[in-house]
Amino acid sequence: MAPRFVRSTLLAAALASLTPACREKEVRPALDLLTASCAGTQPLAGVTHLRFRVTGPGLDTPRERVSTVNWTWMEDVPTLPPGLERVLEVRAYVGVPDQGGQLVSLGRSVPFTVLDGEDEPNPRVRVVLRRLGEFVPVNLASDPRTCSLPAEARAAHTATTLPDGRVLIAGGYRPEANGTRPVSATTELFNPAEGTFIPGPDVGARAFHTASLLPDGRVFLAGGAESFAPVALQSTARLLDPRTGARSELTPKVARYQHAAAVDAKGHVLLVSGRAADGGTVDTLEGFDSATGRFVYHPAPFDFVDAALTVDPSGQIFQVVGGGTVVGAVRDVVAFSFGDDDISSLATGAELRVPRVGAAVALLGRADEDPLPLVMGGFDGVDPEKGARPVGASEFLKGVILAEDGPALMPRSNLCAVTLPDGRIVALGGRGTGIGTTYAVPWVELITPHAGAQPTVLGLSLMPQPRVWHTCSALPDGSVLVVGGVDDSTGEIRANTEALVVMPPPRD
Structure with missing residues (x-):
């Protein structure tokens, strides 16, 4: 068993590390990604990878995650700090992004708000994936x-x-x-x-x-x-x-x-x-x-x-x-x-x-x-x-x-x-x-x-x-x-x- 003063020090450090999170809890948007179209080329035709990208005021650089087309909500949608006018963007590639992959489809959410509070639900956002440049x-x-x-x-x-x-x-x-x-x-x-x-x-x-x-x-x-x-x-x-x-x-x-x-x-x-x-x-x-x-x-x-x-x-x-x-x-x-x-x-x-x-x-x-x-x-x-x-x-x-x-x-x-x-x-x-x-x-x-x-x-x-x-x-x-x-x-x-x-x- 650890000495009492060691346990106390570790507890204080843990509480200190949790304080910013209590003030600014990060959440993961609940994403409804629509990947079908009623006509034309289907948005996921040939697609191998997706890039999930979030922008908004206070985010100096976009928060991004890259996954295969078989994405999961918990692992691939970025978490976000509270703030206004967040936009979740999904980009679809044929091939690996940043390694010559071709961007073929794109979708964005409407701007949404991430609220600051322990009991606030995760914001639900909808993204319609569309083939680039195709009417x-x-x-x-x-x-x-x-x-x-x-x-x-x-x-x-x-x-x-x-x-x-x-x-x-x-x-x-x-x-x-x-x-x-x-x-x-x-x-x-x-x-x-x-x-x-x-x-x-x-x-x-x-x-x-x-x-x-x-x-x-x-x-x-x-x-x-x-x-x-x-x-x-x-x-x-x-x-x-x-x-x-x-x-x-x-x-x-x-x-x-x-x-x-x-x-x-x-x-x-x-x-x-x-x-x-x-x-x-x-x-x-x-x-x-x-x-x-x-x-x-x-x-x-x-x-x-x-x-x-x-x-x-x-x-x-x-x-x-x-x-x-x-x-x-x-x-x-x-x-x-x-x-x-x-x-x-x-x-x-x-x-x-x-x-x-x-x-x-x-x-x-x-x-x-x-x-x-x-x-x-x-x-x-x-x-x-x-x-x-x-x-x-x-x-x-x-x-x-x-x-x-x-x-x-x-x-x-x-x-x-x-x-x-x-x-x-x-x-x-x-x-x-x-x-x-x-x-x-x-x-x-x-x-x-x-x-x-x-x-x-x-x-x-x-x-x-x-x-x-x-x-x-x-x-x-x-x-x-x-x-x-x-x-x-x-x-x-x-x-x-x-x-x-x-x-x-x-x-x-």
Whole structure:
């Protein structure tokens, strides 16, 4: 038997070693790993090894464990200290990682919290493993071999990613082979955690409208075409609270469709340009103050049609990018800001290197990388049938007075561009030109920023069908949801009925 003072010393040392653990108990997340897909290449096809990787604030380096494909929860999922915004990532390899193994599939959890307390349960997290770069239909989480379809085929609709990760899909028209375009008043809520589309409240028939996410989580839907034969416009706007389903109807000063909208950090929404029912340009620049529920106006006419609209990284200044007039495509970047009761234009503005109509703008870079708006695509004239060509050059907006060259992209207009949680941009589809005609294209590009250097552009797999007038939404796990659109690349009108999801390769 050990002497009493030796036993006492050992006990004190043991208690001292346990003290930090009592203050900060580490836990192992309970992992629900979904490894099947309803179509395409199965995520584990050919896979031999998995890497379990956890990141989050306070973790200087990721916590990682590598296992064979026959993983076990107790041995292979890393333990974690308490903290916020933990993300569990699973990477699947053909071959041994770090020894030439090829990364082929990837899945991430939504950010979760590890609580500090003896009685706190292990957090349960779900990871959907997806084949890198492959467009596949959405599958149900409850039955991964079953594809999940939207209730309606839609084009010229909106898709708004909500704070809880769900996507609100609203309105649009149904492309018919005979050329008719019946307009929808319905909404659907896509839940990425379950892979389900649930009917939402009606918002009035509208297509080519806008939907803006407000800082308080509500969605402001404005304008749109109510029908196309003949063209009739939706005269109302709707405020929708997706959490409660509450709706309120508002009446803007001007009805419009094919316009642009953006929202600043204080919840002001700017509505720019668009078309009237007779096809003419709407020259009233109108804003909505979500804090007071009032509409405000810019006193001077503004008649750029098919312009893009963005908000600078400060969240205070709107920038209207390009567009067309009766004279032709313009290079202007016009800046506006909200006052107490009006909208004012700034005296200075940048000038694009290339005039463009129907461009897209997305923010490139994470918040810690000094992100900049990147202008992509568009036509260099108003009418492609009269010689206007799609633009392949992109441009950065640096403040409100300067535009600089960005990377070269595939030339097209009306593309869909979305910023991923890691600061990269995915650009999908759009409209290209052939001999005397325009058509939807299937091109997909991944744009990655680099400090002090030009971004790199990686071409991803083509979409299964070309698309224009579709939507693209960044999901919490870093994948992209693509919904609806029109495929007219063969001369026939075809609706894109499936909702597709694609997982880009990781940034690191």
